[in-house]
Amino acid sequence: MKIEAANTDAWNIAKGKNPEKPTVLRFRPSLKDALGDANYPQRLMIVWQYEPVxxxxxxxxxxSADMKDFEDMLIEALDPDRLAVLAFVFTTAGSREWHFYLSDVSEVGIRINKALANIPQLPIELTIEHDPEWDELRQVYQLCAVGS
Known part of the structure; x- marks a missing residue:
């Protein structure tokens, strides 16, 4: 299965509340066919904590503009050869999360460090989890009734 480029693929947006604050979930419905792709058994979550205004x-x-620039840098570093696949982005009160599926954790780290080398330190945390079935994205699809 061919995975489209993140910057040209279709994205859906779902808005909600958690519990009383707004949330925005942006995701790629086209990845439904890639769920559990053995080439991408790890999930990278990057969290940017910010002070709500x-x-x-x-x-x-x-x-938002700073986070968009950051996302563009990530896509430029990781997406051209699909080293990592940006699956969804979740924004809630005080944080934005980017969720990528990948296989080569070391190479992803090298590329992220290189992409961020010449910019000031950002308020981000990176976490890698083993998610071979893409369970987090499956939950997004269930919440948003994708494929129902």
Whole structure:
């Protein structure tokens, strides 16, 4: 199965509340056919913590622009050869999470470090989890009734 480029693939947006603050979930419905792809058994979660500017908890326009630039850098570093596949992005009060599926953790780390080498330190944390069945993305699809 061919996985489309993240920047040209279709993305869906789901909005909700968690529990009283707004949430935004952006995901790629086309990856449903790739669920459990053995080439991508690991999931990288990158969390950017930010200080909300108002009661909604959502990022300011400036924070959103900075996060968009960061996402673009990640896609440029990881997506051209599909070393990692950006599956979904979740924003809630005070944080944004990017979820990638990948296989070569070491190479992903090298490319992320290289992409971020010349910019100021960002408020991000990276976590790798073994998720060979793509369970996190399956949950996104269940929540959003994809394929139902």
């Amino acid at each position: 108002d009661a909604s908890g959502m990022p300011s326009d400036t924070q």
